[in-house]
Amino acid sequence: MLNPLATHAGTRRLITAAGTAPSVHNTQPWRFVVRNREYIELHADPERWLRVADPRGRSLRISCGAALFNLRLALRVSGHRPVTWSAPAIGDGSPTLLAAVRPTAAAPVSEAEHDLYAAITTRRTNRQPFADAPVPRAVMDELTTAAQMEGAGLVSLRGPAVSALLEEIAAAEESLTGDRGYRAELTRWTSGQSCSDGVPPYVQGPRPIGDLAPVRDFARVTRERVRFEAHPQLVVLTTPGDGPTDWLRAGQALQRLLLVATVRGLSASFLNQPLDLRDMRRHTDPRHPGGHPQMIVRLGYGPAVPRAPRRPVPELLRAA
The missing domain is CATH 3.40.109.10 (NADH Oxidase)
Structure with missing residues (x-):
């Protein structure tokens, strides 16, 4: 061939x-x-x-x-x-x-x-409210297997663990937005001035009602406010180590599980503020029994959303 x-x-x-x-x-x-x-x-x-x-x-x-x-x-x-x-x-x-x-x-x-x-x-990365319908256990098992096929783990959170993580996410976001350099960097990629990259307003989704909503707030005050699902379904992608090779492995595991989720009709978005704050403070992650957390993913059944812009292929290819 x-x-x-x-x-x-x-x-x-x-x-x-x-x-x-x-x-x-x-x-x-x-x-x-x-x-x-x-x-x-x-x-x-x-x-x-x-x-x-x-x-x-x-x-x-x-x-x-x-x-x-x-x-x-x-x-x-x-x-x-x-x-x-x-x-x-x-x-x-x-x-x-x-x-x-x-x-x-x-x-x-x-x-x-x-x-x-x-x-x-x-x-798609879907930042809209999701339905309250739970993800079936069989589908969650498929996602766990997808992560494992790429050498990663997947921890599904329930009940009090979800509430505790949402509180941590809200606190981390408050700390992040208080950093001038962080705000400037975020604005660069969310202002909507580029037609080929970044997170323009049309894919940012609405602003949440309440302090513990399962969505990243890009601090654009003009966005509509809506209420998100009452019981968010969160999973944490983990790796055995926390070095460059593990991070590359985590990305491959993440994409495999996202594609499996898409095939099964699921939507996903990300809530990595605590991990971003940890990185900004240059803190190393302590060893956890379930591995080192690399991504916090929100799963559920969401509405259709547009695709974020993409760079043209000629920009991505470099001469050998």
Whole structure:
């Protein structure tokens, strides 16, 4: 079967899929380099690094990990098995290089893989209120399995644990918005001045009624206020360690579980304020029995929402 990197159309299809991944504030902090039409490199884009909110580069690498999973999946549905190397294994000394992927021969693609690939274009970050209907246990088990397939864990919170985490999220958001540098960085990516990245007003969702609502408040006072679901369903994505390799793994696990959720009709958004605050304060995460928390995800059944803007493929490709 023809290597998709051998043609412009094949390469474009791969980069389009990778570039559709979710990222922190939709910064899309990635670039790609095709080497000798044999393999493709994933690079971080330092110009899109949130240096105030993400001084360790954790969120940047999680974002790039999500793009890496989409790239792997796109290669898989092209009839190839993606062989992936992480940056330490590549060892070319590039400070931005995170991973490389080479297509090799593979068995036929499964229906489940085709379904996940189709979900790449329909997945959205949904900041609208969700229905109060609970996510079935069987679906939660599927999401847990999806995270585990990428070397991560998934902790589902219930009852008092949800309330306690919502209080922590609200307190963290208050602390974050009190930081001038953080506010300036957030405004840059949420002002709606760009047509190809960021979180413009039309995807920010309404402002919440109440102090413990399960949605990030981008502090835009003109947005409508509505009441969100009474019983939010929150899960925490974890990894065994808390270093750059773990963050890249977390991004791949996150995207796999988000695509599975999309296939099952679920919506998702993120509530990472406590993790952002921890990173800004340069605190290391203590070892937890369930692993190190990397993402806080809200799940549920939400309305249809528009897609956030995307960078064009030529912007994402760098000359080898």
